[in-house]
Amino acid sequence: MASAEVENMSGVLKVYRDGTIFRVEDPRMFVKASLQGEGDVASKDIVLNEKLGLWVRLYLPSSHLQQQTEKRRLPLIVYFHGGGFCLASPALPDFHNFTLKLAASVGAIVVSVAYRLAPEHRLPAAYDDGITALQWVSSHAVHGGDYEHDPWLDSHADFSQVYLLGDSAGANIAHHAVAECGGVEAWSPMRVRGAIFVQPYFGAEKRTRSESECPPDAFFTLPLSDACWRVSLPVGSNRDHPFSNPWSDGAPKLEEVPLPPLLVAIGGRDMLRDRGLDYCESLKQCGKSLEVMVLEEEEHAFYALKPHCQSSERLMERISRFISSSPLESAIHNNDVA
Template sequence: MEEVVNVGGILKVYRDGTIFRVEDPRMFVKASLQGEGDVASKDVVLNEKLGLWVRLYLPSSHLQQQTEKRRLPLIVYFHGGGFCVASPALPDFHNFTLKLAATVGAIVVSVAYRLAPEHRLPAAYDDCISALQWVNSHAGDGGDFKHDPWLESYADFSAVYLMGDSAGGNIAHHVVALRGGVEAWNPIKLKGSILVEPFFGAEQRTLSESECPCDAVLNLELSDACWRLSLPVGSDRDHPFSYPCSPAAPKLEKISLPPLLVAIGGRDMLRDRDHEYCELLKQHGKSVEVVVFGEEEHGFYVVRPQSQSCERLIQEISRFISPVHTF
């Protein structure tokens, strides 16, 4: 079969429409409880027709509690992968999320959203909004959603945080921006968003994009391929989905955003783009804290989860959450 697109060998699109991925997240993982050291995890299918499921993480001590304990902050996490690959079950993301839940002391809901090119944007946004609506239902009357006992028993819905890395950071921005702000998510309280090396783009190259070496973890060829496969057909990188600073994007000054923590890799191709995003938010009076990891490339937190930089990232996340939610 003839290849028409090859994204780093992990995603191949053939002329007959066949698609190959190293890991195919459409394979459902049945709900099950797994022992993972200090953290328990299980998978819950939210919409089998769409292939929408989440992996929940809960510090194990709360499963063995005999008396009522404090509720835990809740992190809704959107994984990276250029909108085209990966899922919560990918070992790199699973191990990172285990570490996140254990260190921060939080429940984590990791969302498996639909991928491009079979499902172009806004499919990923729609799925992540649906997952957040499912979380939100636990704090209200529930609607048509089935409640999960972990969230019902242990989650603090007054301390909910969005988190995403790379494409997931882009998603974390849009699930608020496309819904018109944090008020749209009542009764849960969105206390903050954590964007780790968020994946944004535009037609005009930044300096860090232009100077990015071809052997970098994320380079222009890979980035451009992901945008071509994931944006609506006929769109370029100036589309608001990729460029939130676009004149056609929702006006950032008019959107109520939660406080943001943005982590930027000092050697990441996206660093100039991410700094531009943060500076624009600050100009509009938004609360934005930027943490730079000077020697790190894109995805260091999943590629090297035992590194000092990954340890520092998770500690920064803990610090960002802990002033609001006392541990």
């Protein structure tokens, strides 16, 4: 007799009562390092830990790669994709295309991290993988070390211009990577100049208004969000765990964490809207350097689902401006409701 189904994430991930897990396999998950032509951006995959299945996809503007005598180095973005800690990878076409556009639009090297997924690997596995990826990147800023260097990073990356970028669960990972490691100095001599959190995924047992009013036909619904928390948090935990609730007992205190300057983008029709706004308000009360961009008409993951819409273009322009403005040198407290 078949075991009863206890969780179903849109048919892509199913969890059964006996512990069996069904996941739609992505044949590109463990692709070996290879150079791929992608128009204006070249990409390749690097395996960091084959046993864990931890790998990254690197993106480099092709024009810079072809100009071997180029003296100028490029900013470096470390990117963590969304998916509720349970779904997707850098190879998912939506995220791959977003990252291609990011590298081309900003003129930056991008390291997209394929962290381990729940429920096979519950939190803090994704956090641990994010920190490992950052340690690998920072190892290129010094000679020697425990990690094998990649020639793209050695030759083209400016390690004094490093940015973290995460969307949804990826923004949660980026937040914890900074908070748990004691701030931006953790990867010295690499300098984390800023972080971009797009529709950050936080939660709590108490519902916000935007969660309670989320329509059932939304792309990211409250039941789906709850299911992601149930299978990704440590067994026996609820949504007030510090991994999901940054205001809970046991979470690093925001006022004590030396966060870099932040750009936070929020969708006005996103179920996570109010929680994102609360997060920004807490950061402002702590005196953190913060830019807030609210895109009133957008739902969750609009930048991946509608990459060429006006809001996606404006988000990309804002990210590019944030990175080019050297935010460490000029702390900005700016709210942009658009």
